[in-house]
Amino acid sequence: MSRLRVAVVGAGWAGLAAAVAATQDGHAVTLLEAARTPGGRARALPVTLPDGETALLDNGQHILVGAYLETLALMETVGVDPDASLLRLPLVLRDAHGDGLALPAWPAPWDALAGILGARGWSWAERWSLLRAAAGWQRAGFRCDPGLSVAGLTRDVSPRVRESMIDPLCVAALNTPADRASGEVFLRVLRDALFGRGHRGWGGSNLLLPRQDLGSVFPHEACAWLAAHGAGLRIGRRVQSLRPAAAGWDVDGEPFDAVVLATPAAEAARLVEDSGAAAAPWLAAARSLAFEAIATVYVIGGPKLPLPMLALRTGPDAPAQFVFDRGQLGGPPGLLAFVASASAREKEALQAQVLAQAAALGWSVQPLQTIVEKRATFACVPGLRRPPQAIAPGLWACGDYVEGPYPATLEGAVRSGLGAARRLGR
Ligand SMILES: Cc1cc2nc3c(=O)[nH]c(=O)nc-3n(C[C@H](O)[C@H](O)[C@H](O)COP(=O)(O)OP(=O)(O)OC[C@H]3O[C@@H](n4cnc5c(N)ncnc54)[C@H](O)[C@@H]3O)c2cc1C
Numbered sequence: 001m002s003r004l005r006v007a008v009v010g011a012g013w014a015g016l017a018a019a020v021a022a023t024q025d026g027h028a029v030t031l032l033e034a035a036r037t038p039g040g041r042a043r044a045l046p047v048t049l050p051d052g053e054t055a056l057l058d059n060g061q062h063i064l065v066g067a068y069l070e071t072l073a074l075m076e077t078v079g080v081d082p083d084a085s086l087l088r089l090p091l092v093l094r095d096a097h098g099d100g101l102a103l104p105a106w107p108a109p110w111d112a113l114a115g116i117l118g119a120r121g122w123s124w125a126e127r128w129s130l131l132r133a134a135a136g137w138q139r140a141g142f143r144c145d146p147g148l149s150v151a152g153l154t155r156d157v158s159p160r161v162r163e164s165m166i167d168p169l170c171v172a173a174l175n176t177p178a179d180r181a182s183g184e185v186f187l188r189v190l191r192d193a194l195f196g197r198g199h200r201g202w203g204g205s206n207l208l209l210p211r212q213d214l215g216s217v218f219p220h221e222a223c224a225w226l227a228a229h230g231a232g233l234r235i236g237r238r239v240q241s242l243r244p245a246a247a248g249w250d251v252d253g254e255p256f257d258a259v260v261l262a263t264p265a266a267e268a269a270r271l272v273e274d275s276g277a278a279a280a281p282w283l284a285a286a287r288s289l290a291f292e293a294i295a296t297v298y299v300i301g302g303p304k305l306p307l308p309m310l311a312l313r314t315g316p317d318a319p320a321q322f323v324f325d326r327g328q329l330g331g332p333p334g335l336l337a338f339v340a341s342a343s344a345r346e347k348e349a350l351q352a353q354v355l356a357q358a359a360a361l362g363w364s365v366q367p368l369q370t371i372v373e374k375r376a377t378f379a380c381v382p383g384l385r386r387p388p389q390a391i392a393p394g395l396w397a398c399g400d401y402v403e404g405p406y407p408a409t410l411e412g413a414v415r416s417g418l419g420a421a422r423r424l425g426r
Helices: 013-024 069-077 110-117 124-139 159-174 183-194 219-228 265-275 280-287 347-360 410-424
Strands: 005-009 028-033 044-048 054-058 086-089 092-094 100-102 207-210 232-235 242-245 248-251 254-256 258-261 291-300 309-311 322-325 336-341 366-378 390-392 395-397
Touching: 005 013, 005 248, 005 254, 013 028, 013 069, 013 219, 013 258, 013 410, 028 219, 044 366, 069 219, 069 410, 092 159, 100 110, 100 159, 110 124, 124 159, 159 183, 219 232, 242 265, 248 258, 258 265, 258 410, 265 280, 265 390, 280 390, 291 347, 336 347, 347 366, 395 410
Parallel strands: 005 028, 005 258, 028 232, 258 395
Antiparallel strands: 044 054, 086 207, 092 100, 092 309, 242 248, 248 254, 291 336, 291 366, 309 322, 322 336, 390 395
């Protein structure tokens, strides 16, 4: 295969992965990004603290897990040491009272087994209901009817275990509430996280909490790597148009042999439709996706938490499922990040409810910044048909929404980007 001129449109984690892999394969890559910083939905965001200092926070609080094999390997490729930039903890789903699940640092599946047997606040019958269900999932090869929801899949698990483990895990991984979330995708995540191998022999379920802003965890280093390896970087340059050309595609009038669209689904659909490409099924699939929001409420003045991440009790007026102590993650002391996944509330109402959640725990905190990403991820519903990677000859899509085994996550985005680069050939 000869060296192709490749345009990658979008420098989120998918586009960056595609650009790095295509450059490694010897192609002449130009990366075009509309925003002034790379990273897309997982990027750094400067925020002014009450003392006037600027802190780099994130567009949304993120968690990675040990099973993110491709993401962690790619971080190493571009020169990031995951051990230095991420705090690794065995999976803990404990609330502020210490109830819930905590896995010991043992190999899988013994860590999960010991964690379930030792879970605080669960009766033996409740633990047994989960073990029985998990044994059934394992016997079935972690597969189920594609039409089944997570609530349907776990109907025989005790309500307390569903509330304190299944529901938070489901919303954290799929960003879709259990009654609407795909049981099939949930099982795949459980298989890889609880029973799979992690990076460098880590547990697949290990939580990896960024101790730097997300920009430094991958996007900035990826751009530096690309520049050093001869790729063209055009950051702050929104692509307006795509046109079929005699041998390839024109991107805003500039000729390329192949194009990888790494923008969110709606923008990829706009560019594809305007180009006149014969891609009606792809467009229909891209436009059929529904989306879920995620809100991150940053507050200051919080206490040092017993763990860097705690699960929270949720309810109609208590939207945040998790709180992170950024003071233990490289940030200033007292900075907490509350995360409300799959929340449909408006910003002001949500912030007020989260502050009330904090007050109910006895924490008197000041709001710093609330970020609501209305289209944070696609809704990962049962039987979902996602658009494929191939759009038209020489035109590929990548991104967390593209067909693949994972829900909308960093690992899903990175795998999709690597997949697009592989399609270019070497
Ligand atoms: C608040 C929040 C919390 C999350 N938490 C987690 C988590 O804990 N763990 C996890 O694994 N995942 C999490 N996710 C999901 C994760 O962030 C996404 O799956 C991932 O970042 C998607 O990457 P992407 O490259 O597919 O898309 P994007 O990040 O959306 O990147 C697309 C890029 O294309 C650019 N672009 C758009 N139009 C154009 C154009 N015309 N020309 C040039 N560039 C263009 C955009 O500016 C953007 O940079 C979270 C997401 C959000 C929003």
